[in-house]
Amino acid sequence: MKKHVTPLLDELEKGPWPSFVTEIKKAAKTSEMANDELGQVEYSFKTKKGYWKHGGIVGVLGYGAGVIGRYSDLPDMFPGVTFFHTVRLNQPSGWYYTTKALREIMTIWDKYGSGLTNMHGSTGDLVLLGTNTESLEPMFAEYSSRGWDLGGSGSALRTPSCCLGPSRCEWSNYDTMEACYNVTQEFQDELHRPAFNYKFKIKFAGCACDCVAASARADCSVIGTWKGPILIDQAAVKEHEKQGMNITAEIINMCPTQCMSYDGKELKIDNAECNRCMHCIAKMHKALKPSGERGATILLGSKAPIVVGSLLSWVVVPFIKMEAPFTEFKDLIRKIWEWWDENSKPRERIGELIEVKGMRPLLEAIGQPPVPQQVKEPRKDPFFFFKPEDFEKVFTKDKY
């Protein structure tokens, strides 16, 4: 194996933070691929340019997703990375593993790939970084026979992901882990065989803390919430104060709806004014907790800047029950996809389509009425459409 001289990358093995260079070097001890990966990355650092070619169509038989073709632009210099495809393995909900399972995944990877991974990729998959085309089928046989399947890629449903929810968190308003698993199982065809006009991501967050960045990174953001009052343990409030919390400055004054008060004796919340932002609950976690009916808010559209600017998801369904087998949610997703499929152009995300067509056709397609919870404020321009049925159903002469 050719030993690459890597003075620039060696510099990034210094310092206290764990080094990705050390990881590549570890894999390079036994893998020709990882060794030439090291060489090519050093060359990029030297020339300030990347040398990977676009993905070609590679994959496993019967699937159109889960493998991203990657080829070096410098195969003569770095033959080990002539082919360096990415394989996405669908992660288990909440990224929990037993060491037995994890070892098994890695042993297969050592046999067929570079020995390099991403734990995990941005969408959530367990990413196996760098293998060649011939290895894909045998590797897939090894993984799938042991219960592991590929994730999404391309114009398909992308691998859904979730926060760890009720498994280790007191705030989760629905079972994010089960929802993620169940919905992923339901839509295997949409995940593995790209049939959409572009990608579609679903992320499940148990509360407004949103530890999976659902509000910013999912075409469909499912964010847990509740309808009842916040329960207060007054003794625990005192305990927080005793431990140094300035309740007026840190809680009362920071409440976005100013619905709380504290007179040094009793904490009060005007629950009708609360917007469930989670600040007080997260900071006074011993004293406060939600109560009553649980479910989620469904928001649509968030994405990164390409093509015409980034979007955060918009509230579409203010409240939905999220209980197994999640029939209502699955029906909603199917209706959203149908409308998107019928109306979108190639490479148009759902948020962009809503912007082009307007919110009304989407809401009509999924059977949702207009409610103030969907908007930050009503429109400020006087240019609005009317349909004939609006005069029959809403603006009737007896009322208007």
Next chain:
Amino acid sequence: MALPKRQTDIGPPHFKQFLPPVIQKNYGKWKGHDILTPGLMVHVAQSGDKIWTVRVASPRILATETIYEMCDLADKYCGGYIRFTSRNNVEFLVSDEKNVAPLQNDLKAKGYTMGGIGPRISNVVHTQGWVHCHGAATDASGLVKAMMDEFYDYFTTKELPNKVRLAVACCVNMCGAVHCSDIALVAVHTKVPPVDDERVGKICEIPTVIASCPTSAIRPNPAKKSITINEEKCMYCGNCFTVCPAIDIKSPEGDGVAIVVGGKVGSLRSNPKFSRLAAPFFYNDPPRWPKIVKAVKTILETYAKDARKHERVGEWIDRIGWESFFKKTGLEFTFQHIDDFTFMRDTMRTASTFKW
């Protein structure tokens, strides 16, 4: 050896088999938690059962060798259970309190970094960069390493007013929540890409290339069966390169890194926010990009000094105003800071009530 029989559309394995027994028993019945140290928290169930979590930094790119070592540690101290967080930290789940200190000692001895819990910097979400991406305008792992060597104490010990989420994207596709992070780096191109007419005609679909441009800068060039780019309209987003490799926008001289600040994804106190431009350009300067690290450090330390407890970076800036942000950080305000893309009308100031 014959291969085992392949299966399709089986989906991921059910998570229950990967949960430690104490989690299975108390699933959905957790009462609360305490952050004991920056790298250790304990969750307490209604039943009184407890589980300790030791959080460890990760470069996200992990060799199998490292993962085997983590598995050994998890076998020794955690009954064989381990998990990863949404920010790619590694979490060792300890069911027996007696195992916490020995695990911590062992992790320390093996050179692992514990921390990231509570009001501090957690692991940095980042993209592939030169390690694996065709469109990268910088290297993501390298920038992360350079920053976190500098901000190491903010992961392991030091407190900040609230959590600070750092992210790095190696191009404007932003495969990471860069557009909604407290402080983030995003690599940008700054030059109109050259068009290889001969290859465009051969390997690219012209209507797709034209449609890919957000500013309608691309027109067909029928004479050459190619396209032309209007230099006055091109904002170097690189989306045309994504659909057509013959428009190679990558440029060692022109590619660099911008800093954006003030985004968040949670709804605590204020709604989720987009990150805004703090500094439009620094030259790529591997392996350690010192000018970028210095600028991020200035922003971080100004926030640490100036923000009120629990304010995220974006909430702090909303309170003091952007004019104060630029004054306090000393960052230069340039033409690039004024939006001339899609959101100008929402970002201009409409009152005389600003600060000097």
